[in-house]
Amino acid sequence: MMKDELREAVGIIEIPEGLSEDIEKGVLRAMEEKQHEIKMLRKITAVAAIFMAAVIAAGAGIIFARNGRGVIQRAAEYKFMGFRTGTTEPVVVALSEEGSIIGKLDADSVSLKSETGETVDPDGIFLLSTYWLDENGDLQFTDIPVGGYLVETDLDGSSYELINFNSDDFGDRIIFDPAASFLGSEEEGTGYDTSEGELEISLEKTSDGQYSFVFTPKDEEKYPFSEASEYHPDAISGFKGESLESLGGSGASYLLGTGGPKLELDDGKGGKMIIDNENNTVEISGFGQDEKLWVRLRSVGLLLKNGKRLELHGNWVVKVG
Amino acid sequence: MNERMFEDKEDFCRRFSEISDELYRIAFIYLKNREDSRDVVQETAYRCFKERKKLKEIRYFKTWAIRIAINCSQDILKKRKRTVSIEDTGEDIAYLPSPEASADARILLEAILGELDEKEKTVLLLHELYGLSLKEISETVKIPLSTVKSVLYRTLKKLKKECFYDEG
Numbered sequence: 001m002m003k004d005e006l007r008e009a010v011g012i013i014e015i016p017e018g019l020s021e022d023i024e025k026g027v028l029r030a031m032e033e034k035q036h037e038i039k040m041l042r043k044i045t046a047v048a049a050i051f052m053a054a055v056i057a058a059g060a061g062i063i064f065a066r067n068g069r070g071v072i073q074r075a076a077e078y079k080f081m082g083f084r085t086g087t088t089e090p091v092v093v094a095l096s097e098e099g100s101i102i103g104k105l106d107a108d109s110v111s112l113k114s115e116t117g118e119t120v121d122p123d124g125i126f127l128l129s130t131y132w133l134d135e136n137g138d139l140q141f142t143d144i145p146v147g148g149y150l151v152e153t154d155l156d157g158s159s160y161e162l163i164n165f166n167s168d169d170f171g172d173r174i175i176f177d178p179a180a181s182f183l184g185s186e187e188e189g190t191g192y193d194t195s196e197g198e199l200e201i202s203l204e205k206t207s208d209g210q211y212s213f214v215f216t217p218k219d220e221e222k223y224p225f226s227e228a229s230e231y232h233p234d235a236i237s238g239f240k241g242e243s244l245e246s247l248g249g250s251g252a253s254y255l256l257g258t259g260g261p262k263l264e265l266d267d268g269k270g271g272k273m274i275i276d277n278e279n280n281t282v283e284i285s286g287f288g289q290d291e292k293l294w295v296r297l298r299s300v301g302l303l304l305k306n307g308k309r310l311e312l313h314g315n316w317v318v319k320v321g
Numbered sequence: 322m323n324e325r326m327f328e329d330k331e332d333f334c335r336r337f338s339e340i341s342d343e344l345y346r347i348a349f350i351y352l353k354n355r356e357d358s359r360d361v362v363q364e365t366a367y368r369c370f371k372e373r374k375k376l377k378e379i380r381y382f383k384t385w386a387i388r389i390a391i392n393c394s395q396d397i398l399k400k401r402k403r404t405v406s407i408e409d410t411g412e413d414i415a416y417l418p419s420p421e422a423s424a425d426a427r428i429l430l431e432a433i434l435g436e437l438d439e440k441e442k443t444v445l446l447l448h449e450l451y452g453l454s455l456k457e458i459s460e461t462v463k464i465p466l467s468t469v470k471s472v473l474y475r476t477l478k479k480l481k482k483e484c485f486y487d488e489g
Binding site for chain 2: 006027033
Protein backbone atom coordinates (compact mmCIF):
# COMPACT_ATOMS: atom_id res chain seq x y z
CA MET A 1 0.00 0.00 0.00
CA MET A 2 2.69 2.48 1.00
CA LYS A 3 4.78 1.66 -2.04
CA ASP A 4 2.02 2.58 -4.46
CA GLU A 5 1.25 5.81 -2.71
CA LEU A 6 4.89 6.71 -2.50
CA ARG A 7 5.40 5.96 -6.16
CA GLU A 8 2.46 8.14 -7.06
CA ALA A 9 3.72 10.94 -4.85
CA VAL A 10 7.26 10.87 -6.20
CA GLY A 11 5.92 10.61 -9.71
CA ILE A 12 4.40 14.05 -9.40
CA ILE A 13 7.87 15.58 -9.58
CA GLU A 14 8.22 17.03 -13.05
CA ILE A 15 11.12 15.90 -15.22
CA PRO A 16 12.89 18.82 -16.89
CA GLU A 17 14.15 18.89 -20.47
CA GLY A 18 17.78 18.08 -21.08
CA LEU A 19 18.46 15.10 -18.86
CA SER A 20 19.92 13.14 -21.73
CA GLU A 21 22.47 15.93 -22.29
CA ASP A 22 23.36 15.80 -18.60
CA ILE A 23 24.00 12.09 -18.89
CA GLU A 24 26.15 12.58 -21.97
CA LYS A 25 28.20 15.27 -20.22
CA GLY A 26 28.78 13.04 -17.19
CA VAL A 27 29.96 10.12 -19.29
CA LEU A 28 32.21 12.30 -21.44
CA ARG A 29 33.78 13.82 -18.35
CA ALA A 30 34.60 10.34 -17.05
CA MET A 31 36.11 9.36 -20.39
CA GLU A 32 38.26 12.49 -20.61
CA GLU A 33 39.47 12.04 -17.07
CA LYS A 34 40.53 8.50 -17.75
CA GLN A 35 42.55 9.62 -20.74
CA HIS A 36 44.20 12.31 -18.68
CA GLU A 37 45.05 9.87 -15.86
CA ILE A 38 46.69 7.49 -18.25
CA LYS A 39 48.80 10.30 -19.70
CA MET A 40 49.80 11.57 -16.27
CA LEU A 41 50.63 8.14 -14.95
CA ARG A 42 52.86 7.44 -17.88
CA LYS A 43 54.56 10.75 -17.35
CA ILE A 44 55.00 10.31 -13.60
CA THR A 45 56.13 6.73 -13.91
CA ALA A 46 58.71 7.74 -16.45
CA VAL A 47 59.98 10.58 -14.31
CA ALA A 48 59.98 8.48 -11.18
CA ALA A 49 61.86 5.70 -12.88
CA ILE A 50 64.56 8.13 -13.90
CA PHE A 51 64.59 9.72 -10.49
CA MET A 52 64.74 6.36 -8.71
CA ALA A 53 67.64 5.31 -10.81
CA ALA A 54 69.42 8.56 -9.94
CA VAL A 55 68.57 8.23 -6.26
CA ILE A 56 69.75 4.69 -6.00
CA ALA A 57 72.88 5.62 -7.82
CA ALA A 58 73.41 8.60 -5.55
CA GLY A 59 72.47 6.65 -2.41
CA ALA A 60 70.39 9.60 -1.20
CA GLY A 61 67.89 7.39 0.59
CA ILE A 62 64.80 9.34 -0.46
CA ILE A 63 62.01 6.99 -1.20
CA PHE A 64 59.12 7.24 -3.55
CA ALA A 65 56.27 4.91 -2.90
CA ARG A 66 53.61 3.87 -5.29
CA ASN A 67 50.33 3.21 -3.63
CA GLY A 68 47.52 1.10 -4.87
CA ARG A 69 45.83 4.05 -6.51
CA GLY A 70 48.62 4.24 -9.05
CA VAL A 71 49.69 7.62 -7.75
CA ILE A 72 53.23 8.28 -6.79
CA GLN A 73 53.36 9.51 -3.23
CA ARG A 74 55.42 12.61 -2.82
CA ALA A 75 58.54 12.18 -0.79
CA ALA A 76 57.39 14.83 1.67
CA GLU A 77 54.15 13.00 2.31
CA TYR A 78 55.98 9.76 2.74
CA LYS A 79 58.21 11.43 5.26
CA PHE A 80 55.22 13.00 7.00
CA MET A 81 53.69 9.59 7.44
CA GLY A 82 56.85 8.41 9.10
CA PHE A 83 57.76 5.69 6.67
CA ARG A 84 60.99 7.35 5.80
CA THR A 85 62.17 6.77 9.33
CA GLY A 86 61.42 3.14 8.94
CA THR A 87 58.23 2.81 10.94
CA THR A 88 56.07 -0.12 10.03
CA GLU A 89 53.11 0.88 12.15
CA PRO A 90 49.93 1.71 10.24
CA VAL A 91 49.34 5.39 9.82
CA VAL A 92 45.98 7.01 9.47
CA VAL A 93 45.87 10.02 7.21
CA ALA A 94 43.24 12.45 6.10
CA LEU A 95 42.99 13.20 2.43
CA SER A 96 41.50 16.22 0.73
CA GLU A 97 39.18 15.84 -2.20
CA GLU A 98 42.14 16.44 -4.49
CA GLY A 99 43.93 13.50 -2.94
CA SER A 100 46.60 15.33 -1.00
CA ILE A 101 47.39 14.40 2.55
CA ILE A 102 46.26 17.10 4.91
CA GLY A 103 46.73 15.43 8.24
CA LYS A 104 47.90 12.44 10.18
CA LEU A 105 46.44 10.82 13.25
CA ASP A 106 48.04 11.84 16.48
CA ALA A 107 47.16 8.97 18.78
CA ASP A 108 48.05 10.87 21.94
CA SER A 109 45.67 13.75 21.39
CA VAL A 110 43.28 11.59 19.37
CA SER A 111 43.08 14.14 16.63
CA LEU A 112 44.28 14.67 13.11
CA LYS A 113 47.23 17.01 12.87
CA SER A 114 48.64 18.71 9.82
CA GLU A 115 52.31 18.82 9.01
CA THR A 116 52.59 22.05 10.98
CA GLY A 117 50.93 20.51 14.00
CA GLU A 118 47.56 22.19 13.64
CA THR A 119 44.36 20.28 14.07
CA VAL A 120 42.79 19.46 10.75
CA ASP A 121 39.43 21.02 10.04
CA PRO A 122 37.06 18.07 9.74
CA ASP A 123 35.15 19.82 6.98
CA GLY A 124 38.22 19.59 4.79
CA ILE A 125 38.48 15.85 5.13
CA PHE A 126 37.30 13.98 2.11
CA LEU A 127 38.60 10.55 2.91
CA LEU A 128 40.53 8.80 5.58
CA SER A 129 42.97 6.09 4.79
CA THR A 130 45.23 3.80 6.68
CA TYR A 131 48.59 3.26 5.10
CA TRP A 132 51.15 0.68 6.04
CA LEU A 133 54.15 -1.08 4.61
CA ASP A 134 53.69 -4.73 3.86
CA GLU A 135 56.33 -7.41 4.22
CA ASN A 136 57.78 -6.47 0.86
CA GLY A 137 58.08 -2.85 1.84
CA ASP A 138 55.29 -1.84 -0.50
CA LEU A 139 52.83 0.77 0.57
CA GLN A 140 49.36 -0.57 1.16
CA PHE A 141 46.25 1.26 2.13
CA THR A 142 42.69 0.77 3.08
CA ASP A 143 40.06 3.45 2.94
CA ILE A 144 37.92 4.18 5.90
CA PRO A 145 34.36 5.39 5.57
CA VAL A 146 34.28 9.15 5.36
CA GLY A 147 34.19 10.62 8.80
CA GLY A 148 35.87 7.87 10.70
CA TYR A 149 39.40 6.92 11.52
CA LEU A 150 41.17 4.14 13.27
CA VAL A 151 42.34 4.44 16.79
CA GLU A 152 43.01 0.81 17.46
CA THR A 153 43.21 -1.79 14.84
CA ASP A 154 44.33 -5.29 14.24
CA LEU A 155 45.13 -5.79 10.64
CA ASP A 156 43.79 -9.30 10.89
CA GLY A 157 40.32 -7.82 10.95
CA SER A 158 39.27 -7.87 14.55
CA SER A 159 37.39 -4.97 15.99
CA TYR A 160 38.36 -1.38 15.41
CA GLU A 161 37.49 1.65 17.39
CA LEU A 162 36.76 4.74 15.40
CA ILE A 163 36.25 8.34 16.23
CA ASN A 164 33.91 10.09 13.93
CA PHE A 165 35.38 13.07 12.17
CA ASN A 166 32.36 13.80 10.10
CA SER A 167 31.56 17.43 10.55
CA ASP A 168 28.07 16.66 11.74
CA ASP A 169 29.08 14.07 14.28
CA PHE A 170 32.54 15.28 15.13
CA GLY A 171 34.04 13.57 18.09
CA ASP A 172 31.50 10.79 18.45
CA ARG A 173 33.02 7.46 19.18
CA ILE A 174 31.79 4.68 17.02
CA ILE A 175 32.64 1.07 16.67
CA PHE A 176 33.44 -0.64 13.45
CA ASP A 177 33.37 -4.37 13.29
CA PRO A 178 34.31 -5.52 9.83
CA ALA A 179 32.87 -8.95 10.55
CA ALA A 180 29.51 -7.43 11.26
CA SER A 181 29.99 -4.78 8.60
CA PHE A 182 28.40 -1.89 10.26
CA LEU A 183 29.17 1.04 12.43
CA GLY A 184 27.76 1.90 15.77
CA SER A 185 27.16 5.40 17.05
CA GLU A 186 27.46 6.50 20.63
CA GLU A 187 25.32 9.50 19.82
CA GLU A 188 22.44 7.40 18.64
CA GLY A 189 23.01 4.65 21.13
CA THR A 190 23.03 1.98 18.49
CA GLY A 191 25.55 -0.57 17.47
CA TYR A 192 25.61 -4.31 17.68
CA ASP A 193 22.40 -5.99 16.77
CA THR A 194 21.64 -9.07 18.75
CA SER A 195 20.43 -10.91 15.71
CA GLU A 196 23.67 -10.41 13.89
CA GLY A 197 26.22 -9.11 16.29
CA GLU A 198 29.07 -10.74 18.03
CA LEU A 199 27.48 -10.68 21.42
CA GLU A 200 24.23 -11.49 23.04
CA ILE A 201 23.23 -9.59 26.08
CA SER A 202 20.29 -10.54 28.16
CA LEU A 203 18.87 -9.99 31.54
CA GLU A 204 18.40 -13.21 33.40
CA LYS A 205 16.29 -13.65 36.43
CA THR A 206 18.14 -15.06 39.35
CA SER A 207 16.66 -17.38 41.93
CA ASP A 208 15.99 -14.50 44.34
CA GLY A 209 14.00 -12.58 41.78
CA GLN A 210 16.73 -10.21 40.71
CA TYR A 211 18.00 -9.70 37.20
CA SER A 212 21.56 -9.70 36.08
CA PHE A 213 23.21 -8.80 32.81
CA VAL A 214 24.57 -11.78 31.03
CA PHE A 215 27.02 -11.30 28.20
CA THR A 216 27.34 -14.23 25.88
CA PRO A 217 29.90 -13.92 23.15
CA LYS A 218 29.28 -15.91 20.04
CA ASP A 219 32.95 -16.44 19.62
CA GLU A 220 34.72 -16.76 22.91
CA GLU A 221 38.10 -16.87 21.33
CA LYS A 222 37.58 -13.58 19.61
CA TYR A 223 36.01 -11.83 22.56
CA PRO A 224 37.31 -13.35 25.76
CA PHE A 225 35.68 -11.43 28.55
CA SER A 226 37.20 -10.42 31.75
CA GLU A 227 35.07 -10.13 34.82
CA ALA A 228 35.05 -6.36 34.93
CA SER A 229 32.67 -4.29 32.91
CA GLU A 230 31.40 -0.77 33.04
CA TYR A 231 28.56 1.24 31.67
CA HIS A 232 27.30 4.73 31.43
CA PRO A 233 24.03 4.69 33.32
CA ASP A 234 22.43 7.75 31.88
CA ALA A 235 22.56 5.99 28.59
CA ILE A 236 20.36 3.26 29.89
CA SER A 237 16.82 3.74 28.89
CA GLY A 238 14.00 1.42 28.37
CA PHE A 239 10.67 1.36 26.78
CA LYS A 240 7.68 -0.82 26.81
CA GLY A 241 6.05 -2.24 23.76
CA GLU A 242 6.80 -0.09 20.77
CA SER A 243 7.43 3.29 22.32
CA LEU A 244 10.58 4.64 23.80
CA GLU A 245 10.39 6.19 27.24
CA SER A 246 13.53 7.18 28.95
CA LEU A 247 14.03 5.79 32.40
CA GLY A 248 16.41 8.59 33.24
CA GLY A 249 19.91 8.39 34.62
CA SER A 250 22.58 10.23 36.49
CA GLY A 251 25.33 10.67 33.94
CA ALA A 252 28.08 9.09 35.94
CA SER A 253 30.12 6.07 35.11
CA TYR A 254 29.99 2.93 37.10
CA LEU A 255 32.06 -0.12 37.12
CA LEU A 256 29.96 -3.17 37.60
CA GLY A 257 31.26 -5.56 40.14
CA THR A 258 33.57 -3.10 41.80
CA GLY A 259 31.23 -1.24 44.10
CA GLY A 260 29.66 2.13 43.73
CA PRO A 261 26.23 3.55 44.33
CA LYS A 262 23.08 1.92 43.12
CA LEU A 263 21.40 3.48 40.16
CA GLU A 264 17.67 3.81 40.30
CA LEU A 265 15.72 4.48 37.18
CA ASP A 266 12.07 5.30 37.28
CA ASP A 267 9.82 5.73 34.29
CA GLY A 268 7.26 7.67 36.29
CA LYS A 269 4.58 5.11 35.61
CA GLY A 270 5.43 2.60 38.24
CA GLY A 271 8.20 0.94 36.31
CA LYS A 272 11.56 0.80 38.02
CA MET A 273 15.01 -0.49 37.27
CA ILE A 274 17.62 -0.63 39.97
CA ILE A 275 21.16 -1.35 38.94
CA ASP A 276 23.29 -2.66 41.72
CA ASN A 277 26.94 -2.29 40.93
CA GLU A 278 28.17 -4.20 43.86
CA ASN A 279 26.32 -7.34 43.09
CA ASN A 280 26.18 -6.83 39.36
CA THR A 281 22.45 -7.20 39.30
CA VAL A 282 19.54 -5.35 37.84
CA GLU A 283 16.19 -5.33 39.55
CA ILE A 284 13.16 -4.60 37.47
CA SER A 285 9.75 -4.07 38.91
CA GLY A 286 6.46 -2.49 38.07
CA PHE A 287 6.10 -3.98 34.64
CA GLY A 288 3.47 -6.47 33.71
CA GLN A 289 4.10 -10.13 33.41
CA ASP A 290 5.47 -11.04 30.01
CA GLU A 291 5.61 -7.39 29.16
CA LYS A 292 8.44 -6.53 26.84
CA LEU A 293 11.05 -4.27 28.22
CA TRP A 294 13.54 -2.86 25.79
CA VAL A 295 16.79 -2.08 27.41
CA ARG A 296 18.99 0.27 25.56
CA LEU A 297 22.62 0.42 26.51
CA ARG A 298 25.15 2.98 25.52
CA SER A 299 28.79 3.08 26.23
CA VAL A 300 28.82 -0.22 27.98
CA GLY A 301 32.46 -1.07 28.08
CA LEU A 302 33.90 -4.48 28.43
CA LEU A 303 37.50 -5.07 29.20
CA LEU A 304 38.83 -7.94 27.24
CA LYS A 305 41.44 -10.29 28.58
CA ASN A 306 43.88 -9.05 26.00
CA GLY A 307 43.64 -5.62 27.52
CA LYS A 308 41.58 -4.05 24.78
CA ARG A 309 38.29 -2.46 25.44
CA LEU A 310 35.16 -3.28 23.55
CA GLU A 311 32.29 -0.87 23.69
CA LEU A 312 28.75 -2.00 23.29
CA HIS A 313 25.64 -0.20 22.25
CA GLY A 314 22.28 -1.40 21.19
CA ASN A 315 18.77 -2.38 21.98
CA TRP A 316 17.85 -5.62 23.55
CA VAL A 317 14.45 -7.01 24.25
CA VAL A 318 13.99 -8.60 27.59
CA LYS A 319 10.93 -10.40 28.62
CA VAL A 320 9.95 -9.45 32.10
CA GLY A 321 8.55 -12.11 34.34
CA MET B 322 32.35 -7.40 -13.19
CA ASN B 323 34.13 -6.14 -16.23
CA GLU B 324 33.72 -3.34 -18.69
CA ARG B 325 31.93 -5.64 -21.08
CA MET B 326 28.83 -5.61 -18.94
CA PHE B 327 28.04 -2.51 -20.96
CA GLU B 328 28.83 -3.14 -24.58
CA ASP B 329 29.96 0.40 -25.14
CA LYS B 330 29.35 3.95 -24.10
CA GLU B 331 26.06 4.10 -25.99
CA ASP B 332 24.84 0.97 -24.27
CA PHE B 333 25.68 2.51 -20.91
CA CYS B 334 23.91 5.76 -21.78
CA ARG B 335 20.86 3.89 -22.96
CA ARG B 336 20.61 1.88 -19.75
CA PHE B 337 21.26 4.95 -17.66
CA SER B 338 18.58 6.91 -19.48
CA GLU B 339 16.05 4.29 -18.53
CA ILE B 340 16.52 5.17 -14.89
CA SER B 341 17.44 8.84 -15.15
CA ASP B 342 13.95 10.14 -14.45
CA GLU B 343 13.91 8.20 -11.25
CA LEU B 344 17.35 9.43 -10.27
CA TYR B 345 16.28 13.00 -10.93
CA ARG B 346 13.21 12.62 -8.77
CA ILE B 347 15.23 11.07 -5.95
CA ALA B 348 17.69 13.96 -6.11
CA PHE B 349 14.84 16.45 -6.08
CA ILE B 350 13.44 14.94 -2.92
CA TYR B 351 16.68 15.87 -1.18
CA LEU B 352 17.57 19.09 -2.94
CA LYS B 353 14.22 20.59 -3.92
CA ASN B 354 15.96 22.42 -6.73
CA ARG B 355 15.88 21.63 -10.45
CA GLU B 356 19.42 22.65 -11.35
CA ASP B 357 21.03 20.86 -8.44
CA SER B 358 19.00 17.77 -9.22
CA ARG B 359 20.19 17.88 -12.83
CA ASP B 360 23.74 18.16 -11.50
CA VAL B 361 23.13 15.00 -9.52
CA VAL B 362 22.03 13.15 -12.62
CA GLN B 363 25.16 14.27 -14.43
CA GLU B 364 27.41 13.46 -11.50
CA THR B 365 25.78 10.07 -11.06
CA ALA B 366 26.30 9.28 -14.72
CA TYR B 367 29.91 10.36 -14.35
CA ARG B 368 30.52 8.21 -11.27
CA CYS B 369 28.65 5.20 -12.60
CA PHE B 370 30.53 5.25 -15.87
CA LYS B 371 33.84 5.80 -14.15
CA GLU B 372 33.29 3.00 -11.65
CA ARG B 373 31.36 0.60 -13.85
CA LYS B 374 33.93 -2.10 -13.30
CA LYS B 375 32.80 -2.32 -9.70
CA LEU B 376 29.30 -3.39 -10.64
CA LYS B 377 29.04 -7.13 -10.09
CA GLU B 378 25.89 -7.88 -12.04
CA ILE B 379 23.79 -5.79 -14.35
CA ARG B 380 20.67 -6.48 -12.30
CA TYR B 381 22.15 -4.39 -9.50
CA PHE B 382 22.73 -1.41 -11.79
CA LYS B 383 19.63 0.53 -10.80
CA THR B 384 20.08 0.07 -7.06
CA TRP B 385 23.74 0.94 -7.37
CA ALA B 386 22.98 4.09 -9.34
CA ILE B 387 20.29 5.09 -6.87
CA ARG B 388 22.74 4.77 -4.03
CA ILE B 389 25.24 6.94 -5.87
CA ALA B 390 22.55 9.51 -6.63
CA ILE B 391 21.63 9.67 -2.96
CA ASN B 392 25.29 10.14 -2.03
CA CYS B 393 25.68 12.89 -4.62
CA SER B 394 22.58 14.61 -3.29
CA GLN B 395 23.90 14.44 0.24
CA ASP B 396 27.25 15.84 -0.90
CA ILE B 397 25.47 18.85 -2.35
CA LEU B 398 23.50 19.29 0.84
CA LYS B 399 26.73 19.25 2.85
CA LYS B 400 28.26 21.87 0.59
CA ARG B 401 25.14 23.97 0.93
CA LYS B 402 25.53 23.98 4.69
CA ARG B 403 29.04 25.36 4.35
CA THR B 404 28.22 28.13 1.91
CA VAL B 405 26.02 31.12 1.96
CA SER B 406 24.53 31.78 -1.41
CA ILE B 407 24.40 35.34 -2.64
CA GLU B 408 21.47 34.48 -4.78
CA ASP B 409 18.50 32.86 -3.28
CA THR B 410 18.22 29.87 -5.53
CA GLY B 411 15.19 28.94 -3.55
CA GLU B 412 13.21 25.84 -3.90
CA ASP B 413 11.48 25.00 -7.07
CA ILE B 414 7.90 24.21 -7.42
CA ALA B 415 8.58 20.77 -8.76
CA TYR B 416 5.18 20.03 -9.91
CA LEU B 417 2.09 21.72 -11.07
CA PRO B 418 -1.28 20.93 -9.68
CA SER B 419 -2.17 18.02 -11.82
CA PRO B 420 -5.64 16.69 -12.16
CA GLU B 421 -4.17 13.21 -12.45
CA ALA B 422 -2.36 13.38 -9.13
CA SER B 423 -4.53 12.70 -6.14
CA ALA B 424 -4.68 15.10 -3.23
CA ASP B 425 -3.28 12.36 -1.01
CA ALA B 426 -0.27 11.97 -3.25
CA ARG B 427 0.41 15.71 -3.21
CA ILE B 428 0.09 15.83 0.57
CA LEU B 429 2.43 12.88 0.88
CA LEU B 430 4.99 14.47 -1.40
CA GLU B 431 4.85 17.74 0.51
CA ALA B 432 5.33 15.84 3.75
CA ILE B 433 8.33 14.01 2.35
CA LEU B 434 9.88 17.19 1.01
CA GLY B 435 9.11 19.32 4.01
CA GLU B 436 9.09 17.14 7.08
CA LEU B 437 11.69 14.44 6.61
CA ASP B 438 15.41 14.83 7.18
CA GLU B 439 18.04 13.25 4.94
CA LYS B 440 18.30 10.00 6.78
CA GLU B 441 14.56 9.57 6.93
CA LYS B 442 14.23 10.23 3.21
CA THR B 443 16.96 7.73 2.45
CA VAL B 444 15.48 4.94 4.52
CA LEU B 445 11.97 5.62 3.28
CA LEU B 446 12.92 5.65 -0.39
CA LEU B 447 15.18 2.64 -0.25
CA HIS B 448 12.85 0.51 1.82
CA GLU B 449 9.37 1.51 0.86
CA LEU B 450 9.93 2.45 -2.76
CA TYR B 451 12.81 0.29 -3.87
CA GLY B 452 12.22 -2.69 -1.64
CA LEU B 453 15.66 -2.94 -0.14
CA SER B 454 15.73 -4.92 3.08
CA LEU B 455 16.70 -3.10 6.22
CA LYS B 456 19.97 -5.01 6.23
CA GLU B 457 20.70 -3.93 2.67
CA ILE B 458 19.95 -0.34 3.60
CA SER B 459 22.25 -0.62 6.58
CA GLU B 460 25.06 -1.87 4.36
CA THR B 461 24.34 0.61 1.60
CA VAL B 462 24.30 3.79 3.64
CA LYS B 463 26.68 2.53 6.33
CA ILE B 464 24.46 3.04 9.33
CA PRO B 465 23.68 0.37 11.89
CA LEU B 466 20.72 -1.90 11.31
CA SER B 467 19.09 -0.84 14.54
CA THR B 468 19.34 2.79 13.44
CA VAL B 469 17.68 1.92 10.16
CA LYS B 470 14.85 0.29 12.06
CA SER B 471 14.32 3.21 14.39
CA VAL B 472 14.53 5.73 11.54
CA LEU B 473 11.94 3.82 9.54
CA TYR B 474 9.65 3.60 12.50
CA ARG B 475 10.03 7.32 13.17
CA THR B 476 9.52 8.23 9.53
CA LEU B 477 6.36 6.23 9.07
CA LYS B 478 5.02 7.68 12.28
CA LYS B 479 5.76 11.18 11.03
CA LEU B 480 4.10 10.57 7.70
CA LYS B 481 1.17 8.99 9.43
CA LYS B 482 0.76 12.12 11.46
CA GLU B 483 1.17 14.46 8.47
CA CYS B 484 -0.91 12.53 6.02
CA PHE B 485 -3.23 10.53 8.19
CA TYR B 486 -1.61 7.61 6.44
CA ASP B 487 -2.94 4.26 7.54
CA GLU B 488 -0.35 1.51 7.80
CA GLY B 489 -1.91 -1.41 6.12
